[in-house]
Amino acid sequence: MSTPDGWSGRIDLPDVPATRRWHQCVQALQPGSPPGVAVLGFACDEGVRRNHGRVGAAEGPLALRRMLSNLPKLDEALLYDAGTIACVDGDLEGAQARYAEVMAGLLDAGHLPVGLGGGHEIAYASYLGLVKHLGTRRPRVAIVNIDAHFDLRQQDRASSGTPFLQAIEHARSHGLTLDYLVWGISASANTRMLFDTADALGVHYVRDDRLNLLNLARHIVDLRMRLADVDVVYLTIDLDALPHAMAPGVSAPAARGVPLEVLEPLLDEIAATGKLKLLDVAELAPPLDRDQATARVAARLIHRVTAAAWQARGG
Known part of the structure; x- marks a missing residue:
């Protein structure tokens, strides 16, 4: 078996599967x-540039592959690399369309796709891939976004700040029931207009200053009840939802953020539903990272969610 580009690391006992x-x-x-877990890169930060952010996320997929390489294999899922879709000459929309096409194929084949961003413009591409996979089926879909920002901006062109408004508008125009849930919203990182837009669209959101160990159990129950009513879950993690000390390598680091001891139980709850169809991680910008801290925590989250989601599938 030949190893795809970008994957290398330590080998303990080559003939002992438990060390792999x-x-x-x-x-x-x-x-x-x-079917297995299939990673798909999205080497694009054109959406971040259009949103006047700090670029660098186009280098995220390679950095994530390198960090995932050394993580232990804890489940029986087959692992695949489906390649990387790159944004060429600022053609964000073209890159999103190509990514959506590949994503739909992965879902059609029964894989659990893991998107490696790239800016958060990856989210609209993932959504389009899911819709293409669903075809004429109309299940109730939930997008669960771990994010400090709503990303509901009303702009002339698509960007990293528009994907969920685009998804909601597309769903409504195509008769798809879509719930949008955001965990980690920062009151200091969203304008009044964005809060008003979220309220008008019926978005469920939880602020970062409400997410702590004291009320974690209540939030887990709330999340469980909301996901009980949906058929399909798409999870997207914007790394700027994490504390700056843990995730400095993003376009807009958090002043507060959601700590891992709160975030991970929420992710466990999502994975345990057995409804998770796809996930992606966005906004890792390696040029802005410090000691690969952001890449490391991103890989940890991917590792945790994929193992739990695959187990929930009965794998």
């Missing part, structure tokens, strides 16, 4: 491959 790491198991995706 991701880089020893990942395969280049081939047509007809049995």
